[in-house]
Structures are given as C-alpha cells and as structure tokens.
Amino acid sequence: MLYGIAAAAAALLLSAVLTALLRVPALRLGVVDRRRRRPVPLSGGVAVAVVTCLVAAVGDESGVVPLGSGVVETVVAAGCVAVLGLAADVRRLRWWVPLAGTAVAAALVVPYGETGVVGGALAVVWIAGVAGAFRGLDHADGLAGGVGVVAAFGAAACAAVELMEGIAVLLSVLAAALAGFLLHNWHPARAGLGAGGSLFTGFLVASAAVYARAGQGIGTGAGVLFALTAVACADAALVVLGRRLARWPVTRGRPDHLGHRLRRLGLAPRAVTVLLGAGALGGTVVGVGVHTGAVSGEALLWTGAVAAVVVLALVRLPVTPVFRPRQRSSDASSQVTGQLRVRSG
Numbered sequence: 371m372l373y374g375i376a377a378a379a380a381a382l383l384l385s386a387v388l389t390a391l392l393r394v395p396a397l398r399l400g401v402v403d404r405r406r407r408r409p410v411p412l413s414g415g416v417a418v419a420v421v422t423c424l425v426a427a428v429g430d431e432s433g434v435v436p437l438g439s440g441v442v443e444t445v446v447a448a449g450c451v452a453v454l455g456l457a458a459d460v461r462r463l464r465w466w467v468p469l470a471g472t473a474v475a476a477a478l479v480v481p482y483g484e485t486g487v488v489g490g491a492l493a494v495v496w497i498a499g500v501a502g503a504f505r506g507l508d509h510a511d512g513l514a515g516g517v518g519v520v521a522a523f524g525a526a527a528c529a530a531v532e533l534m535e536g537i538a539v540l541l542s543v544l545a546a547a548l549a550g551f552l553l554h555n556w557h558p559a560r561a562g563l564g565a566g567g568s569l570f571t572g573f574l575v576a577s578a579a580v581y582a583r584a585g586q587g588i589g590t591g592a593g594v595l596f597a598l599t600a601v602a603c604a605d606a607a608l609v610v611l612g613r614r615l616a617r618w619p620v621t622r623g624r625p626d627h628l629g630h631r632l633r634r635l636g637l638a639p640r641a642v643t644v645l646l647g648a649g650a651l652g653g654t655v656v657g658v659g660v661h662t663g664a665v666s667g668e669a670l671l672w673t674g675a676v677a678a679v680v681v682l683a684l685v686r687l688p689v690t691p692v693f694r695p696r697q698r699s700s701d702a703s704s705q706v707t708g709q710l711r712v713r714s715g
Contacts, residue, residue: 385550415567455566484584504572510629511557524654593670598684600653
C-alpha cells in the first residue's frame with residue numbers, strides 16, 4: 371500500500387518533469403501535432419510510457435510489488451505499442467499499421483486459459499479497438515489524458531478487488547503519470563500525448579481490465595469493460611457512424627469527434643474536457659460497482675443507453691467542412707488562376 375502511494379507520487383513528478391524536458395527536442399525534431407493551429411510537441415506520450423514502464427520495472431525487480439505472471443509481458447507489449455505509435459507520429463504510417471501491430475501485441479498477452487479461445491479472440495479485438503479509440507480521443511487538450519486517468523483508476527479498483535496487486539499498482543502508476551502529463555496538456559496545451567502515448571494508455575487499460583474480468587462471464591464482463599471505457603467507445607462509435615452516414619472514408623480524418631461536435635454546440639474547450647471527464651467518471655463508477663457487486667447489472671444497460679442516446683443525438687450535428695486533398699489543391703489552383711487573370715486584365 372505504501373509503495374503504491376510512493377510509486378504513484380514518483381510517477382506523477384517524473385512524468386511532469388520529463389514532459390517538460392522533452393518539449394524542446396520534440397520541437398527541433400519535428401515530432402509535433404500538426405492538426406492544431408500551432409505545433410504542439412508530442413513529448414507527453416514518451417514521458418508517460420517511459421515513466422510507467424520504469425516505475426513498474428523497479429517495483430518488480432526490487433520484489434516490493436511483483437507484477438506477476440503475464441503482467442510483465444503486458445508491460446513489454448505496451449511498450450512496443452508505444453514505440454509503434456511514436457513511429458506513426460514521426461513517419462506518418464498507414465492507418466492499419468498501428469492497428470495491426472496493436473492487435474498482434476494484444477494476441478500475445480490475452481489470458482486464453484481464463485477467457486477461452488472465443489473469449490480471447492473477442493478480447494484481442496476489444497483491446498485493439500479501445501487503443502484506437504483512445505488515439506481518437508487525442509484531438510482536444512486534456513481529453514485523452516483525463517479519460518485515461520479515470521479509466522486507469524477504475525480498472526485498478528477492479529484488479530484490487532480480485533487481489534491482483536501488481537496490476538492495481540501498475541494502473542495507479544499509469545494514472546499518476548497521465549496526471550503529471552496533464553499539467554502540460556490542459557488548455558492551452560504545451561505538450562501532446564500523440565499516437566504513442568494514447569495507444570499505450572488504451573492498450574494498457576484494456577489489457578489490465580481483461581485480466582481483472584477474465585473467467586467471470588462474457589456478457590457481464592463485456593458490459594463492465596464497456597462502462598470503464600464508455601467515453602472512448604462512444605467517441606469511436608460516433609465517428610464511424612457519422613462518417614458512414616456522410617459517405618466519408620472512415621479512415622480519413624475529419625473534425626467529427628465528440629469534442630468537435632460539443633464545440634459546435636458552443637461549449638468552451640475546457641468545458642468539453644470537464645464534461646466528457648465527468649461522463650467517463652460516471653461510466654467507471656458503474657463498471658466498478660457492477661464488478662464488485664455493489665450495483666446491479668442493470669446499470670450497465672443504462673450506461674449503454676445513455677451512450678447510444680448521446681451518439682444518436684450528435685451524429686446529425688453538422689461538422690466543419692473539410693476539403694479533400696484533391697479538392698483543396700484544385701480550388702487553390704483555380705483561385706490563383708483567377709487572380710492572375712484579374713491582374714493581367
């Protein structure tokens with residue numbers, strides 16, 4: 371218990387310091403989020419991943435809090451996913467490369483002995499999907515990190531109930547590292563999480579939650595896993611449904627996430643982060659309550675219903691138009707041609 375508190379405090383401090391130290395190198399190397407009006411260095415993802423793995427490794431090697439069988443492999447796999455995400459930030463990899471790599475990493479760490487083959491296959495798909503959903507949340511200041519903190523604490527509580535001390539401490543360290551990063555990511559952000567940090571967070575939270583729920587039934591287990599990551603799942607569902615209805619390629623970026631649509635309703639950036647963070651907290655409370663038996667399983671249906679209502683209410687909300695690359699270039703060339711004609715005339 372005391373080590374868990376000390377580890378979390380150390381992770382928070384180290385993450386905050388490392389995020390600040392890596393800002394200048396990230397800017398010089400061009401590792402920035404170019405979707406924003408001003409370049410934001412993606413130093414937070416590296417800091418969160420390095421600090422989480424480092425503190426967890428120290429606890430395991432010292433024998434104070436052994437991670438246990440399978441958890442060490444999960445931490446290693448999460449680190450590999452973070453490296454793959456960082457490569458996507460630097461090299462602009464095709465969309466399917468990080469997704470496929472995350473799925474392979476998930477397939478190597480799922481506890482098939484407790485989940486079974488079918489349940490394990492579903493767990494692999496879910497872990498990869500949640501990791502991708504957390505990457506999608508990284509479009510607004512403080513959003514992916516804030517939701518990650520709440521989800522990590524919720525999954526840690528579920529693991530603690532099952533006496534999985536190693537997983538509980540690992541997730542507490544992750545939550546603390548994200549909190550340290552959020553000191554630089556609150557609007558206006560001075561550092562970003564990037565694909566490396568968001569994929570790492572989603573993968574680790576989802577994998578640990580699968581360990582905590584393994585062997586307790588697929589139906590209720592799926593409901594608890596959804597509740598722990600309700601905001602991320604709702605955001606992914608909204609994006610996919612909205613782009614399909616608009617006949618827009620699902621893999622092509624567009625300002626149509628939860629945060630974007632709430633901004634269209636007039637909410638301020640910080641209000642969006644706080645509102646979605648509160649929604650994540652509500653879903654997490656339900657998930658932990660059902661896992662511990664303090665809340666009836668019917669609460670999971672209400673959580674799903676609320677998420678569905680939010681998605682259906684926002685899916686038809688107009689989003690800021692985004693020109694396709696070819697259209698943008700053709701429009702720009704036509705404008706230049708028109709200006710030349712006016713000048714020549």
